[in-house]
Every structure is written in structure tokens, then in C-alpha cells.
Amino acid sequence: MALLNILIGDDHRIVREGLKQVLADAPDISVVAEAETGPDILARVEALGGSAGLAAVLLDIALPGRDGMDVLQALKKAWPQLPVLMLSTYPEKQYAVRCIKLGAAGYLNKSAHPDDMIAAVRKVASGGLYVSAATAEALASAVGGSGGRSGAEALSHREHQVFRLLTAGKSVGEIGTQLGLASNTVSTYRLRILEKTATKNDVELALYAERHAKAPAGA
Incomplete structure (x- = not known):
């Protein structure tokens, strides 16, 4: 079984610990690094070799030092093949469309069920796009109302x-x-x-x- 190496970027330790606990139930997923700030996330990803050393990055939107969406853009510019799954407490309709347009491989609310979290990580790590029902609705709404x-x-x-x-x-x-x-x-x-x-x-x-x-x- 190929191991999926994951980096978690979130400034709240309790959130990182919770995510690690959830992902620990998946034998094919390994959290190999974590970081609290935007600049630290970029440095850690570079130290791990980008997409060569990581299967995906789990990235919070609200980060100190550098905004999460700025970090997303920097990651996609430096390592286009590295999947980034955005995590947030904000509703999908507020940020999901923006994140996906910037190159995110998916958007997931932090309150998502653990099974959905694991499924999302596996999906983006395999090169897919993870779209929850709420995100799909937000995307459809954005397309339908793009003119106004x-x-x-x-x-x-x-x-x-x-x-x-x-x-x-x-x-x-x-x-x-x-x-x-x-x-x-x-x-x-x-x-x-x-x-x-x-x-x-x-x-x-x-x-x-x-x-x-x-x-x-x-x-």
C-alpha cells in the first residue's frame, strides 16, 4: 500500500491534533509535517521537496503571516502538481469557488464528518477534485450567476x-x-x-x- 504523505497547515494546535487523529484511522495516510504560518508552510513544503515528498497539503484559509489563499497561489506556482485541499470554518458558498479557481483540489469545512475528511484527502492525493454537495451547489450558483x-x-x-x-x-x-x-x-x-x-x-x-x-x- 502506497503511503500518502500529508502536511497540515493550520495555526490552531487543537485543529491540527484533531486532523491528525482523524487521519490516523486511515492506514494509507501519514501526516509527516505541520506548520502554523503561511511562510512556515511554504518553507516546510520546500524542505520536503514539494510534490516529490508530499501527496497533498491540507491548508487553512485564515493564517498568520500570509493569507491561506496567497499560500495556495504560491504553492501552485512552485509545485503545480501538488494537490492542495483547503480547510475552513467558512461556508462553502463564501470561499469554495474562489479557492478552486485559484487551483485548490478541493474545499472542505472543518466540521465535516471524519469519513468525508479521509475520502477528500484520498481523492485529491490521487489527482482528483474533491467537491462536496455544498461546494457543488456553490459552483453551480457561481456559474449560473456569473454575469451579474x-x-x-x-x-x-x-x-x-x-x-x-x-x-x-x-x-x-x-x-x-x-x-x-x-x-x-x-x-x-x-x-x-x-x-x-x-x-x-x-x-x-x-x-x-x-x-x-x-x-x-x-x-
């Missing part, structure tokens, strides 16, 4: 990063530091985000994000 996107769906990749950090309570300065942007550039993105989401300030934006997360897919 609005609100958060109309945000660019960078605007969406700023949107997520703003709604997480980060200041303009903190966002600039995390994304490597000048504060005035972040402020410009913030104004665009407020305009596209039809909100007036950060409080309204946070309420908008909460409603968007709870709304049924396709709503």
Missing part, C-alpha cells in the same frame, strides 16, 4: 482578503502589515468593499458578513 455578481461575490481576490480581515476586527494598519500593503492602499480597498456591499462603515460590514454567512446558498 453583486455584494461579496463581486469582490476581487485582494478585496476579499481585506473584507475577511476587516470583518475579523483587524485595523487598516494590521491588515496592511499582514498583506504587505500600504495603509492608504488598504483604505482604498476598504472603500471599494463598502461600495460593493452597500454598507457605510465597518459595523455594517460586519453585520453584512454575518448575514452573508448564514444565508442559504444561492440566496
